[in-house]
Amino acid sequence: MSDHISASVADGVGHVTLDRPQALNALSYEMIVELTAIFELWRNDSEVGVVVLDGAGERGFCAGGDIRELYTYASNDDHAEARQFFREEYRLDAMIARYPKPVVAIMDGITMGGGIGLAGHASIRIVTERSRIAMPETRIGFTPDVGGSWLLAKAPGELGVHLALNSRTMDAADAMHVGFADSFVPSERLPHVIQALAERADPGSPAEIVMLFDETPGPSALALARDWVDACYSAPTVAEIIERLRAFSEGRATASAASGTSSAFPQHPLDPGATAYAAAAADELETLSPTALTVTLEAVRRARTLPSLEAALEQEFRLVSWFIEQHDLREGIRAQVIDKDRNPRWNPSTLAEVDPGLPARVIDDARFEPVWPA
Numbered sequence: 001m002s003d004h005i006s007a008s009v010a011d012g013v014g015h016v017t018l019d020r021p022q023a024l025n026a027l028s029y030e031m032i033v034e035l036t037a038i039f040e041l042w043r044n045d046s047e048v049g050v051v052v053l054d055g056a057g058e059r060g061f062c063a064g065g066d067i068r069e070l071y072t073y074a075s076n077d078d079h080a081e082a083r084q085f086f087r088e089e090y091r092l093d094a095m096i097a098r099y100p101k102p103v104v105a106i107m108d109g110i111t112m113g114g115g116i117g118l119a120g121h122a123s124i125r126i127v128t129e130r131s132r133i134a135m136p137e138t139r140i141g142f143t144p145d146v147g148g149s150w151l152l153a154k155a156p157g158e159l160g161v162h163l164a165l166n167s168r169t170m171d172a173a174d175a176m177h178v179g180f181a182d183s184f185v186p187s188e189r190l191p192h193v194i195q196a197l198a199e200r201a202d203p204g205s206p207a208e209i210v211m212l213f214d215e216t217p218g219p220s221a222l223a224l225a226r227d228w229v230d231a232c233y234s235a236p237t238v239a240e241i242i243e244r245l246r247a248f249s250e251g252r253a254t255a256s257a258a259s260g261t262s263s264a265f266p267q268h269p270l271d272p273g274a275t276a277y278a279a280a281a282a283d284e285l286e287t288l289s290p291t292a293l294t295v296t297l298e299a300v301r302r303a304r305t306l307p308s309l310e311a312a313l314e315q316e317f318r319l320v321s322w323f324i325e326q327h328d329l330r331e332g333i334r335a336q337v338i339d340k341d342r343n344p345r346w347n348p349s350t351l352a353e354v355d356p357g358l359p360a361r362v363i364d365d366a367r368f369e370p371v372w373p374a
Helices: 029-043 067-074 080-097 114-119 148-153 159-166 172-178 187-198 206-211 221-233 238-249 274-285 290-303 309-326 358-363
Strands: 005-010 013-018 050-055 060-062 103-107 110-112 124-127 132-134 254-256 262-264 336-338 344-346
Touching: 005 029, 013 029, 013 187, 029 080, 050 060, 050 114, 050 187, 060 103, 060 114, 067 080, 080 114, 080 309, 103 114, 103 187, 110 114, 114 148, 124 172, 124 206, 148 159, 148 290, 148 309, 159 172, 159 221, 159 238, 159 274, 159 290, 172 221, 187 206, 221 238, 221 262, 221 274, 238 254, 238 274, 238 290, 290 309, 290 358, 309 358
Parallel strands: 013 050, 050 103, 060 110, 103 124, 110 132
Antiparallel strands: 005 013, 254 262, 336 344
16 A cells, blocks of 8 residues: 555445645556555455545545656657556546445545546545535646546536536535535535444445435536526537627627527526626636647537447547647647648647647547557
8 A cells, every 4th residue: 555545444434545635635646556456356345335535634635637747657759658547547437437336435625637537426426615626627738538528518508518618616516516526515524424334224325324414505606607608608619609708798699600600698697797707718718728628629519429438538538648649748739730721730829720620530539559448
């Protein structure tokens, strides 16, 4: 056992903790391998009836993958170690999703990226008043992975597209509304939940026990924003999403774009800060990587048609494999664009410069060994 994972079994509960609080429990490759071994060991252990997964410290469950370690792996010419990092991580995420015993994941504090890969697919997902949940990948010129596209695709309306493109941070109420969490438990009551799981008496299931501590977190800001988010983020391209956000924030009744599509906006949106937030969302999108945004939009919308989490993870792996090849964490993406003379070049600075066929080519690229070999 490493210094960054602690695990114990008592009273029928297997308790595994990410124990790297100084790095917000960021996932290293070693931690992924050890977590996989623990879940494999407990799968057939009669002493383990339920698994509790949490993070050490009060700041967060897991801030995501270890960026410094990934940068080291991605710096190698063949990128093989970086791809293996993601393969093992995705296999662990899928294992948790299909685990034969209940997995209670406690997303107390910051839970982002790889942290959602671990907790977001668990059978019982708890959030607290301290929870701050996001898929922040587009802010670093990347794309949501670890099954994030699968969760985002299942969010109501276009909220998943909004969360994916703008990397919006959710509180407990938001996370429950969009399907990233199941129960709200105040942080001070978490020890009592774990104790109750250990003292459970049949026929009470772990889910029923957690419900005894469940409270209502309050209104979801995302739920209030649903009307205008759907109107704006249903546009077919990122450029048109931005145009709709601008039109809505400026009080225009409709927005038309080059594709010929248009959208009517709610005259009295439920969200009182809607117009100001829409303007800020448009401003943000114009500062982010055009390639990352374009690819992310296609990935989330394709995920809506996929049959399983594993299929979504396989799609994400193709995207990540491509990003590893194109991406320098110091200089940004070197994605191909087509200039006005139809010649290929690199480093798009605007959405209009991104080759519109790029996302489909990347998603359909099967050059690399997949996550699950045929």
